[in-house]
Amino acid sequence: MTSELGIVFLFLALILSSFSFIKLNFGFFNINFSSLCNIKITNIVFTLIFSSFIILTYSFINSDFSLDVVVNNSNSQLPFIYKITGVWGNHEGSILLWLLVMAFFGFIFSKIRNINNEFKELVLTIQNSLIFLVSLFIVFTSNPFQKSFPPKIEGVDLNPLLQDPGLAIHPPFLYLGYVGFSIVYSISLALISNKGNFKFIEILKPWVFISWTFLTIGIGLGSWWAYYELGWGGFWFWDPVENASLLPWLTASTLLHTILLANKNSLFFKWTIFLAIFTFILSLLGTFLVRSGVLVSVHAFANDPSRGLFILFLLLVITLFGFIKFLKILDNKNHKEINFLSREGVISLNSIFMLSLTFTILIGTIYPIFSNVILDKKISVGAPFFNSILSPMMIPLTIGMIVGPFIKWGRDDLKFLINRIRYVIILILISSLIIWYLNFGGPILSIIFFILGGSLIASSTYELSLFLFSVKRKVKLSKKILSQILAHLGIGILIIGVTGSSILKEEKIQFQSIGEEIMIKEFNVKFLGVRSVEGENYISQMGLFDISKGGNIIKRMTPEKRFYNSGKQMTTEAAISSGIFGDLYIALGERSENDPDEKKWTTRIWYNPFTLWIWMSVILLALAGLISFVRFSQSRL
Template identity: 40%
Template sequence: MIAELGLAALWLAAALAGLQLVASAMALRSDAVSGELGEVAKTVRPAAVAQGLLAGFSFIMLLWLFAITDLSVKLVATNSHSMKPMIFKLSGAWGNHEGSMLLWVTVMALAGGLIAAIERRLPERTMQATLAAQGFVALGFYAFLLLSSNPFERLPTPAAEGMGLNPLLQDIGLAFHPPTLYFGYVGLSVAFSFACGALITRQVTPEFARVMRPWVLGAWVFLTLGITAGSYWAYYELGWGGWWFWDPVENASLMPWLAATALLHSVSVLAARDALRAWTIMLGVVAFSMSMLGTFLVRSGILTSVHAFAVDPERGSFILILLALYIGGSLLLFALRAGSVSEGERFSIASREGALVFNNVMLSATLAIVLLGTLYPLLTEVFDVRVSVGPPYFNPVGAIFVIPMLLVMAVGPLLRWRQDGFGRISKEMAIVGALMLVALILAALLADIAILPLLGLALAAGLALASFLPLRGRKITRVPIATWGMVVAHFGIAVALFGMASESAFTQEKLAAVEIGGSTEVGPYNVTLDDVAPVAGPNWTAIEARLSARIDGGEAISLRPQSRHFWAPPQETTESVLATRWNGQLYAVVGDASGDGRWQLRLWWKPFVTFIWYGGLLISLGGVLAIIGRVQQDLKRRHALRRTAERRAEMAA
């Protein structure tokens, strides 16, 4: 009965999405003919709110099915097991194709309902067009779920036991990583709907940008957190010692983030300075297009990856049709209406707007590089030519655009709006440049470092200083929260860049065969293999190595890397173990036993690698501060406008 309730709620939500689309279209048509939206417009907001509640109810029913391990439901039987810990039973609800798509649709519906319930700043005609676009997007995903990927499908006969979730996904990091990314993707779908609504009604205004900006900021924060969590999960769970592999599925999350970063800066300029109108609309379309492209790559079956869910070409074809409809339709709308979007306020190249435009171009170029590198192997495979595209392509080619972008990012916030000159900030530029040069020379003298990590260390030093320069000469307690958000986010980029460059420049690796009681060294650590013993968990057994790691004969650090065997489903995994200090991590993996009684150990010393994820958290914190600051500013602005209107009314009376 639970499954049937969830499915019924999903069908009703789909019907309301259709009503939302049709009613909005009728209201806009009525407005075009008579100058009034008509009575039908009154049904749109309640339909959007009800749709969100029904979709939320449907997803709660799916969670319930996983919590009780209802093995009569196909999705539960193929992705759960009665012996799994509860957290992984629940995460199994979205650790698969159908459940993750239901989560996507649920968040999208709830976001649409929230817009309909609380947003009153835009003209009602623009809101109707926005809700029509949101209904159109949601309807396609409902059709995909109900016709191709029903999460509530029953089995003819209940299974005796579940097959279990992929053991690599039975990790606390993967319990939160996918939902976080989906929140980001859905935030971009809302930005897309706002962009379409503004285009349809030709209302690309600063007020439109102020309404859209919190959604873009929120999407960007969630994407940043999702990518950061996913990177750390891959680093410690896969046992390869790396934090980014340029895997196509990783790129599928990076591309929307790059587009969202450009959109975030563009929409902020439009909100504050009434410029970059066409840029903002176009980036809104591109950002959601990248989300859709990532969905296609992960769920079409054309990729093989630990987190590529679907392998059904029929589903891939369905998503490809949606991709063509959404991207093609929005680009056609942009082509037809872009001419009616005025240019907005002008600005000089030497201005903060100019710096933001330059960096948007660099971000767009980087996005194109990643997109090409991701799709090219898939295109060549059609002609039976297998090509591998990895770090030798992405790192140097991407650096061509990323390095100038970081340099401009260091000085851009120091420039004034509209018009400025670099001479005014020559002192600050000289200080930042000198620090970069000193860092470059010191790093080159201390170690034999490749050119890209060397440049990364120098840029990180300069950017760290430059991120705080906008605070100079200002009383700290009076700095707006949104400005603090920019400072923290830019400093987070410097911190993450320092971690990336340090990991690449200074990592030491040791592969050794060690007998029990034997030792080996890596970096500052001496590592001793004390014992190897079998251990068991709730749904696995393992061989556990017991290691003691010391620095200069100091106190021992106990490490317990494992080689696990899961039985539901059967799979071997490597469980690495980390010893974290302020200046780096010792990373240990245990392998198989050799014939002479020795055990394979793979050890890394990774200086400052944790700064990569500290930086990601700081970037996200900066985004949260920016949201708080912008909402605060908007509330003050609306309060001021209300007070002004009240005074005028009193004077008129």
């Protein structure tokens, strides 16, 4: 019975938010609806959607198999935690979560004091309109409360790959990031209507930083999950879906830089508004690509063209509305001059590079569609293409990150600049020599990128030390600078991690007999045999491996193959031993068929250098984003 209530609540939310949508559109034609209170609508709509979400969660916990989504994505045997995360392990539930996050951001925004009421109304009109569009989508194409006929007594089960802590929390973070940009979109459009009052840009800042932080964590979690769950240690595949999450991340990262200058120069104000609108559009485009089945992707949901069409329609409406508004401020041409050699100049160049990168990845992602539709040719664009574009682009971007923070605002002088960074140059030279010496004879590409990453780490550390050990104690380490240093440090560490684990990866794939030892790097991997282990809703074959280094056993590793009771599916659980210099990664394969003694198993052993650095960089970047968020949420108007 409760499940009927869920859809009723969604309907009510739809009707209520439609008032804002009507108001917005009549506002477009200058008809006045001033008596409508959007703040109240936001609060009620949030409560309704939240209740609806709770009801769905309740149905999952209680294994209510009268609902289609529960039947298809849950099972009475499922561990409690995965009953909950199963709510968003499917299309309908995840879109409801998406809507909830959207309403949540509106709700929080409505609670902020210090913002003038008129402006708040304006923002919430737009946010409620977005909520209206998405709830329209849910109610008409993706109703999570669809009854199943006839009611079932047992569910199919949640996809075993999703029965994993990493993937359980990945979608909420990703959506907090994606959908966080909906409020960024709404505020930006309100800023335009507000005739570009520069001071109001302060309202936008915390939302940009918090959404970016969530998106960073979301992407990081997805990548981490792929690394340990897919069983061969890959972490990034240039899959359309991954690109779809990377695109808004790139534009948002550009936005983080331009927004700092938005109240000083109208050129950057325009950039900021454009990027804010564009980031949300890219988030939506990602959703379209994932949910419509228009592209072949590993992560794709079941194909459903009618849903694709609906999202496409949403995308068109939101894009048109956003960009038509944006064109209003495009003509405003009275901005200050920008010197090439100044912080502003470097940030402009950074924006150009980042946007070009975004554009390239966007073209690479959708070109197969274009080629298929217009030229009637099926082509693939994959990792080799993206890597060949990204690698050269990283060089100027990294140099910018190294030198940028040392360049003065307004106008700088090359001589003074070089004098200022002389220690940085020396540091870079020394670290380059060390890196070159340590990697002598290694792949040239890895040396180049290790040097780039190492230099960025060196310069960021130097910058940090300037503040920490400043003799005069004149300059205080502000949150602003700390956040910038941490972020750049994070990127430096990321470069090292990605380079190490993709270029210098070592692998040993073999039939390993019980008792046999395999040498990889400085580790000796001894195979002890396979044991049967029973889990809550699966049976697993667990391989036992003793790892020794220099004669001493240092660790036992136990990769598994799990066979789930309900769905008769299998997952690999690789065993990973992480270290600062690299991960030892073991996956268990099949028992060899040609071996009469049944003592040989396929084992796959990898050494992935510096993979831990990738996850460390995600933490640093998230920390940097959080620090900026805290800083800007304290200093509001």
